[in-house]
Amino acid sequence: MIAITGASGQLGRLVIQELLKTVPTSQIxxxxxxxxxxxxxxALGVVVREADYEKPATLAAAFAGVDKLLLISSNELGRRATQHRAAIDAARQAGVGLIAYTSVLHADPSPLALAGEHRETEAMLQASGVPYVLLRNGWYTENYAASIPSALQHGALLGSAGEGRIASAARADYAAAAAVVLQAEGQAGKVYELAGDASYTLAEFVAELSKQTGKTIAYNNMPEADFKAVLLQVGLPEGLAGLLSDSDAAAAKGALFDDGRALSRLIGRPTTPLAVTIAAALKA
Structure with a gap:
């Protein structure tokens, strides 16, 4: 059996959709x-079980009989490491044979603030004794596509990524990769640095947006502190504003770039181009 945590989330649902193409529902x-x-x-026959990181007993029951577990990183910043530890402990107790963990691109040297909890989790996995594989996911193109409505409204995209190149891919590309790894043999000990085939700067992102909409959109690069201040002014919580501004600043240092093309090799096709994701966002 293959289990996926965070199954109601955007990535979790996409992974399950991929698995349903080849795996019997009763084994998911x-x-x-x-x-x-x-x-x-x-209703399709997928086995749905309660798994609450804050209730370890539910995790033990959820992982019973599971051979492979996809541990999708929690979205509760500051609580991730604790929650992941509970899941890893439960997986070990349940006798899970392999944990695939969605970490972050180049976690070891990454300047991203959010990389810290990923490094902690990777260390927990190494110490757990449970075989594991690391899916070090790069940025989702949808992360920037989410800013399109605001960019169109104001005629500008704000950020602090400078000339940093971003090798993002569509969320569905990463989901396809996870599904491949979960069904393959001999994955224990592997580390996949996953990113899009092509990269772009945020100036190039808005150039593509301008091309598709026929509107002139500018990219306004700002110091990290100023960008965070703007995000706070528009109502974002402190934690999220800090995450977004830090991520952009780290992108300027190359944190979101990789040209190894491990993702496209794993899924057996090119990753989704930036233009396609922008077009999909404009139709949504």
């Missing part, structure tokens, strides 16, 4: 904090 476990959110998957 959707582990989720609120099972009622996955009634559609349960």
């Amino acid at each position: 476990v959707a582990a989720v904090r609120t099972p009622s959110k996955l009634q559609d998957l349960a």
Whole structure:
């Protein structure tokens, strides 16, 4: 059996959709904090189990009989390491044979503030004794596509990434990679640095957006502190504003770039081009 944590999230659902193409529904476990959110998957025959990082007993039950576990990193910044430890401990107790963990691109040297909890989790996995594989995911193109409505409204995209090149890929590309790894043999000990085939600067991002919309969109680069201040002014919480501004500043240092093309090799096709993701966002 293959279990996926965070199964009701955007990445989790996409991974399950990929697995459903080749894996019997009865062998897929959707582990989720609120099972009622996955009634559609349960109706298909997917095994839906409660798995709350804050309730270790639910994790032990959720992972019972599971051979391979995709541990999708928690979205609760500051709580991630603690929550991941609970999941890893439960997986070990349940006798899970392999944990695939969604880490971050080049976690070891990464200047990203959010990389710290990923490094902690990788260390926990190494110490756990459970075989594991690291899926070090780069940026999702959707992370920047989410800013398109604001950019169109104001005629500008703000950021602090400078000339840093971003080798992002669509979320579905990373989901496809996870599904491949979960079904393959001999994955224990592997580390995949996953990123898009092509890279772009945020100036190039808005150039593509301008091309598709026929509107002139500018990229306004700002110091990290100023960018964070703007994000706070528009109502973003302190933690999220800090995360976004830090991520942009780290991108300027190359944190979101990789040209190894491990992702496209793993999924057997090119990663989704930036233009395609922008077009999809404009139609949404």
